[in-house]
Amino acid sequence: MAAASIRLFNTMTMQKETLVPAVPGKLGVYVCGPTVYSYIHIGNARTFTSFDVVVRYLRYRGFDVKYVRNYTDVDDKIIKAAQETGEQPVELAARFVKLFQEDARALHLREPDVSPKVSDHLAEIISIIQKLVEKGVAYESQGDVYFSVRRYPEYAKLSKRNLDDLCAGERVQPGEQKHEPLDFALWKAAKPGEPAWDSPWGKGRPGWHIECSAMSARYLGETFDIHGGALDLIFPHHENEIAQSEAASGKTFARYWMHCGFLDLEGAKMSKSLGNVVRLRDALEKVDAEALRFFFLSTHYRHPLGFTDKGLADAEQRMEYFYETLRKVDERVGGKDFGKGALHGEPGKFLTEFESQMDDDFNTAGALGALSGLFALMNELTDKPPVKDKALVGRTLQALREDVRKVSAVLGLFEDEPAQWLLRRRDRAVKERGIDVARVEQLLQARADARKAKNFAEADRVRDELKGLGVEIMDTAGGTVWKVAAPSA
Ligand SMILES: [Zn+2]
Known part of the structure; x- marks a missing residue:
């Protein structure tokens, strides 16, 4: 394939830039993964679907991608959830890792190349913290270790916030051992009943942010190409990752930053802490997985997306139209030989348009628009062919069907046998309508x-x-x- 020119919006520069890998042909991609204390909600599912498609497309364009997405399996929320269920935090986290993997498969998310867990990377985490302490940008305080934000002048460069503004109104809370309100924990001294590991500062556990600095460096190097996550991770999580990593290595951390927009649940911001919980698992009982993907992809990943029942129903109906078309085309031309020769019109133009939309900051909404044209032509050629030459029509339909397969590998749609998908859809509708x-x-x-x-x-x-x-x-x-x-x- 010809060298692709992909442009992506870099949150760091707030501009669309041409993607140029640090090492030609290769790309390292790190996406902040789930905190495994509960089932994932549908807002997380949107984020992970967006990056699933980004990685699939980069591979389609010929890049050798290493995709890393972590599991946060050491966290306050996990400890709290385990206290409620009576499990050990490690057990609870391991259980939800499995459940996440089931949900991810159901949503056609491809498995990342590496899915590291915090609990397996304490050595890497402690080593970065030690480096930061040695450099004087972190300090120990009664068994905790904090990052000293004032010692890192570029702090908040991703969110473009002003340090003095950030400080205003912040106070050191009772029980915190930090010197300044903005300083954040790299290491927390052990409390009774919590999971704890040995460290140069005594028994304790890592703070949240340091894990991504440690695990991305381990698998992708101190500088890597693309860092992704949901919009609400920019501050403080990603700022803190940048501060820790760049202060420790003296190098640029991630070269491009990508952030996925929110999913609004009938206008409300999706957030577990706000209580607007819709589990992906529950959603998948009501709506087909590919229809849900189609729904997510029908809006650009950076834009907010309103989650409505109507939006989902429309997506499912659209998928039904696509699958009915494919069934018809497969019946007509599947496995047949129409010989070599010309094609009707320019059937390749839809795939070209699909690619140019995807090259433009992964514009899946535009890419789906290109697909509409392709399916309309398929229907025309099967229902009312404008030419009499059956071999010409057959070859053209086969060429279009082949392009659908290429698109399918990128979007994670049409991965089913048409007849089976349609049967499943019918079974669900039969149940709903009695x-x-x-x-x-x-x-x-x-x-x-x-x-x-x-x-x-x-x-x-x-x-x-x-x-x-x-x-x-x-x-x-x-x-x-x-x-x-x-x-x-
Ligand atoms: Zn992270």
Whole structure:
């Protein structure tokens, strides 16, 4: 593939920049992963889907990507949750890592190359903290270790905040051992009943931010290409990562910063702490995984996205249209040989447009628009071909189908067999609408019998009766299929 020119919006410079890897052809990508104390909510799912597609596309464009996404398995929230369930914090975290992996698979997220856990990287974490203490940018205070924000003049360069503004109104809270309100914990002295590890400062555990500095350096080096996460991680988490890493190494930490916008739940900011919890797992019981991905991808990753029932229903209907088209095309041309020769029109233009949209800061919304044109042409060529040459039409349909496969590998859509996807969708709709499947099948048989007997009036009457039950039938090359009709608006 020709060298791609991908432009991405870098939160550090607040500009779209051409992506130039530090090492030609290779890219290191680090994304802040889940804190495993509960099921992931649907806002996290949007973030992880966005970066899943970013990584898939970078690979599609020929980059050799190393994708690292961590698990935060040592954290106050985990300790608190474990106190409630009576588990050990480590056990609870391990349980939710497994549940996260199940959810991630269900959402067609590809497994990162490395998924490191904090509890496996204490040596790396302690070594960075030691370096920071030696350099005088961190200090020990009664068994805690803090990063001294005043000793790192570039602090808050990602969020472009002013240090004095940040200090205003901040106070050292009772029980904190820090010298200045903005200083943040790198290491916390052990409290009774909490998981603790040995360190030069006594028993304790790492603060939250240091883990990403330690694990990204371990797997991607002190400087790497792309760091991603949700928008709400910019401050303080990513600022603190930058401060720790750059103060320790003296080098640039991440070369490009990418941040994914919020998912609004009917206008409310998605956040576990605010209580607006919609678990991904619950959502996937109501909506198809690919339809959920389609819904996420239909808005640019940096923009806010409103989570509504209607938005999801529309996405599912759109996916049904895509899969019905693919079923039809597969029945028509799948596995057939139409010989070599010309194609009708310019079928390749849709993939070219898809790529140019994705090259422009991973504009999945525009990319899906290109896909609409592709599917419209597929439908035209199967339903009302504008030319008589069947081989020409067949070859063109096969070329378009092949482009759908390429797009599928990038977006994580259309990864199913069309017939199976449509059947699953129908089963769910049947349940929701309380349709009597045995009765439907009886009527389908009655219609088939009537048609065989050339009693077309009766066949039409049965079709209407089915319609009254909310069932729509289609006579395809592979026989009669039925689906649950879209609810009338
Ligand atoms: Zn992080």
